[in-house]
Amino acid sequence: MDRNTLSIKCLKSEKSESGSLYGQFLINPLQPGQGITIGNLLRRVLLSDLGGTTITAIRIAGVKDEFSIISGVREDILEILLNLKGVILKNKTKNPQFGRLKVQGPAVVTADSIEVPTDLEIVNPNHYIATISTSNVLEIEFKFEYGIGYKLANQAFYSKSQDFLQTDAIFMPVQKVDFKIENVYDNSNYITERLFLDIWTNGSISPDEAVFSASKFIIDFFNILIENNSTQEVVNSDEKVSLIPVNPHINITIEELQLSVRAYNCLKRAQINTIGDLLQYSPEKLQELKNFGRKSADEVFATLKNKLGIILQ
Incomplete structure (x- = not known):
């Protein structure tokens, strides 16, 4: 493979009404067998190692636990928590931040009612949260955090004084990744491969940004291995080590x-x-x-x- 001819090209770019993004990329030319290696590696990193920001806790005025009922609001607390999981955020910083919502009814409450810091942007402002059927006021405070993967709510409240209700948090900005490989034959019947990569994100990151971040993660990871290998000495040992077969899939999320x-x-x-x-x-x-x-x-x-x-x- 000539490194000077290797390229990546964006073939498709689409945006849905919900704010999610789709992109298709072509990487070529690759040597036979490299398509599955690169495709699998990029897919694993895109789905598992890219981070994002989401709502991790809320505090609702006049509410003591997740089983309370908010007067004048059609949804119960658990339904509101579920709706808030769908709020997509784009963040310029990884520091925890706070926001608030205060709406007087009757009104339909959507994500654009949330006041967020300047470093945060709501990707889907029309996302539905709740309906207030009376003249009551719905007031909610939010905690936004950056993370990787998925975090379960371990306990109902941070502390009795704060009354913040934790929520399950999905930080992953990439929702789905598919790839396919095609063989290319030249006039002399020499085979090369081309890799088609399809990426769907929640809108907080574009597919091309996701590919760049995943590639940088892979490069940085292997650079660390190279640097550590050059500084560590190999210790020979005559002791026999018993190797226990391990299922290669057990650590897959x-x-x-x-x-x-x-x-x-x-x-x-x-x-x-x-x-x-x-x-x-x-x-x-x-x-x-x-x-x-x-x-x-x-x-x-x-x-x-x-x-x-x-x-x-």
């Missing part, structure tokens, strides 16, 4: 299975974060999870078999 929202949330609530955690469950035990059901179980079984060749015993 369940985000990479790209399950439906229902199945994904049920697994997360059960503290099942990796394939290794999932393999600890038999099919019978899996179906006993709260709100899981047979349909979700069948989806998990089929995905494990088709993507990783794993069959739950």
Whole structure:
């Protein structure tokens, strides 16, 4: 492969009404076998290692716990928390920040009612939050945090004095990644490959920014390995080390299975974060999870078999 001819080109770029973004990229020319290596690596990093900012806690005036009812508001606390998960934020800093919302009814409350710091931008301002049917006032304070992956709400409140209600947080800006590889033959029947990469994001980052960040992450990671390798001495040992076979899939996060929202949330609530955690469950035990059901179980079984060749015993 001639490094001077290797290129990446954006073939498609689309934006949905919800604010999510889609991009298709072409990387070529690659040597035979390099497409699957690069495609898999980029997909893993795009889904697992890019961070984002989201709402991690709220405080509602006059509310003491998540089971309270807000007078004059159609939704209960749990419904409002669920709606707030859909608010997409673009952030210029990684520091925790705070915002607030204060609306007097009757009114339909959407994301553009949230007052955010100058470093924050709401990507989907028309996103629905709640409906106030009376002249009551709905007042909410928000905590925004930067993170990577997924964080479960470990406890209901930070402290009794603050009364902040934690929420499950999805920080991942990349929602889905697909790739395909095509062979290219020249006049002398020499084979090269070209890699097509499809990326969907929530709108807080563009697909081309996601590719750049993922590539930089990979480069920085391997640079660290190279630097450490040059400074460390190899120690020879005559002692025999017993190697125990390890399933290569156990550390893969369940985000990479790209399950439906229902199945994904049920697994997360059960503290099942990796394939290794999932393999600890038999099919019978899996179906006993709260709100899981047979349909979700069948989806998990089929995905494990088709993507990783794993069959739950």
